[in-house]
Amino acid sequence: MIKENVSLKNHNTFGIDVKTKFLVEIFSEDELLKKLKSRIKGPFRVLGSGSNILLTKNYDGHTIIMKNKGIEVQEQTKKEVLIKVGAGEVWHDLVLWALKNDYSGIENLALIPGSVGAAPIQNIGAYGVELSSVFKSCRALEISSLKFKNYEKESCKFKYRSSIFKEELKGKVIITSVCFLLRKKPHKINVSYGELQKLMIGKENTIQNVAAEVISIRKSKLPDPEKIGNGGSFFKNPIVTQKKLLALKKEFPEIPYYKESKNHFKLPAGWLIEKIGYKGKRKGDAGIHKKQALVLVNYGGAKGLEILALAEEVKEKIFNFYGLRLDFEVNLL
Numbered sequence: 001m002i003k004e005n006v007s008l009k010n011h012n013t014f015g016i017d018v019k020t021k022f023l024v025e026i027f028s029e030d031e032l033l034k035k036l037k038s039r040i041k042g043p044f045r046v047l048g049s050g051s052n053i054l055l056t057k058n059y060d061g062h063t064i065i066m067k068n069k070g071i072e073v074q075e076q077t078k079k080e081v082l083i084k085v086g087a088g089e090v091w092h093d094l095v096l097w098a099l100k101n102d103y104s105g106i107e108n109l110a111l112i113p114g115s116v117g118a119a120p121i122q123n124i125g126a127y128g129v130e131l132s133s134v135f136k137s138c139r140a141l142e143i144s145s146l147k148f149k150n151y152e153k154e155s156c157k158f159k160y161r162s163s164i165f166k167e168e169l170k171g172k173v174i175i176t177s178v179c180f181l182l183r184k185k186p187h188k189i190n191v192s193y194g195e196l197q198k199l200m201i202g203k204e205n206t207i208q209n210v211a212a213e214v215i216s217i218r219k220s221k222l223p224d225p226e227k228i229g230n231g232g233s234f235f236k237n238p239i240v241t242q243k244k245l246l247a248l249k250k251e252f253p254e255i256p257y258y259k260e261s262k263n264h265f266k267l268p269a270g271w272l273i274e275k276i277g278y279k280g281k282r283k284g285d286a287g288i289h290k291k292q293a294l295v296l297v298n299y300g301g302a303k304g305l306e307i308l309a310l311a312e313e314v315k316e317k318i319f320n321f322y323g324l325r326l327d328f329e330v331n332l333l
């Protein structure tokens, strides 16, 4: 069904109240193709659960939401299982399904909001694990040709919070399903993330325990969008060369950093923002979270442009203070 003049307030975790001219929920690949061939004229865009977007204006076109569900086992060996998951599945429901079946690989990604179809877009990651480690391929409709194509892992150019779908193919394909390769027992558990490692001391190394600890860390650290509008980390952690890191360390000896590759280091953007005094800052209903400086929040009635203005201000201050460019992790729409 196509609905007209719909508020997107309940379709984005920031809770921004803008409208779309048309809202189309799609439940199958066939329906997607048919609607695009016959019913959808003019501009359109795709949304999942709206947990990685900042809506800044009304949209004079069709907003498509993929709702096709289903988790199918395609193949399995003694060690692994290959599953195909509909783009409209809720990511955390997939994690719960994997835990129930005792398949490992995504337990560290528990409780990340959003849909399965959007998960490859920014190569979701948390607590030492990225989606790319279990991603096999995805199927997507190429908008220019209206043909379905498979994208194997090697072609997806996964990197930190990015992929080909967030760059070259942004807005050019609609992901309809994703295939994952999960492991059976014995599991390889990843507790490389310091806080998780500590919490696992004295506990049995099961994927269910890892997920439970990840969930408890997330609940204690990140604001719940049901209670306060937000889009998770607003900025990516900047990656700098060793030369830049050494220069920064001279000025800020206490600066935390993590090795990313031989000559590249990741700096926690939350720390950088806190240091310039922006943690907890509020401008009208737009703010920076009191406990987590990486998260911008909507205290109720903020407009997307007000949140964007605050984000731009942070970017400018960070550049002036450290000579570092922060990139947005959220997508501006």
Ligand SMILES: Cc1cc2nc3c(=O)[nH]c(=O)nc-3n(C[C@H](O)[C@H](O)[C@H](O)COP(=O)(O)OP(=O)(O)OC[C@H]3O[C@@H](n4cnc5c(N)ncnc54)[C@H](O)[C@@H]3O)c2cc1C
Pocket (backbone or CB within 6 Å): 013, 045, 046, 047, 048, 049, 050, 051, 052, 053, 066, 087, 112, 113, 114, 115, 116, 117, 118, 119, 121, 122, 123, 124, 125, 126, 173, 174, 175, 176, 222, 223, 224, 225, 230, 231, 232, 233, 331
């Ligand atoms: C509280 C909170 C915590 C978070 N924690 C994390 C975290 O730990 N790690 C992490 O990586 N992310 C995190 N995020 C960000 C977010 O959950 C992920 O990026 C998630 O994958 C977004 O899914 P979505 O369905 O909400 O996508 P949306 O926000 O709806 O869309 C995101 C982008 O993907 C595009 N898109 C969506 N679906 C499709 C599709 N089927 N085909 C093509 N394009 C599509 C949209 O056009 C948009 O550009 C967090 C967000 C919140 C609010």
